[in-house]
Amino acid sequence: MSHPPDESFRSSGADPDEELLQEARKAPQGDLRAFEQLVLRYQRRVVANCRYITRDRNNAEDLAQEVLVKAFFGLRGFEGRSSFVDWLQRIKISHCLRHVKKQVGRSYVGIEEADVDEFDQLKVRVTAEQMAEQISDQQLIGRVLDSIPGTLRIPLLLCDMDELSYEEVAQFLGLSLSATKMRIKRGREEFRERYQKVRTAVAK
């Protein structure tokens, strides 16, 4: 079973970035206007990916910067076999996974690995902050994601945020298809359960 396609541009066939991409590739050296437009279009998404895949708040923008610079210098080699956003996504995922491996100091991960579960801290933090400020939905999602162990969070993000197929996720993570599906399933369950609890806590 492959991941169901969404209604966004990924499934629409034509690449909405084609025009800007052509301009960026044809631009004389030093003219970065077209590429700048592409960066402005995707930077928030790239930063979000870097932030939640690596769970590294301090370096998310630095990672995003490296990804975007890498994409610029790879533009000439981009053959257009996939859309620009898919291509950018691959650069981003590889870069983030390399960063995660460096962080962990070993290659990635068994499903039984016990990550630090921040969920209890999360509940306390939400209740405390609830009194002080209104937490946006985006922040809640971010905090729930931060509380999920990397073994489940990363496959979940690659599948539901980057909208890769199960096969692609398995390939990126070097896992079997069944292990990948199992992690995604557990990741979704964890996310829903924790998100629901946090929402309830905030609503009280």
Add this chain to the structure above:
Amino acid sequence: MSDEPEDSEMREDEEIDPGEPIAALAKLEHDTSSLLIGRVLRTIQRRTAIGQLTSFSAEAPVVVLKEFWLISIGQLNPISMGKDASHGAKTS
């Protein structure tokens, strides 16, 4: 017979249903600082400049040697060069 393990693995893959995707994640974005775009562009410009400088450093000795070689040939063969020049002048 030999296909049995593969078949069972495939069946196992099909049996796991990971459920519905989490829609909120598909739209998830993160606020960026206004400085990010500037940092990206500056890094690109800096690396481009370094690349140009490096390629110039690599090419410059070759160009200088080539010019030196052509001048040396010109110095060693002034007569033929002169002949060529006068022949060129006549034909024109």
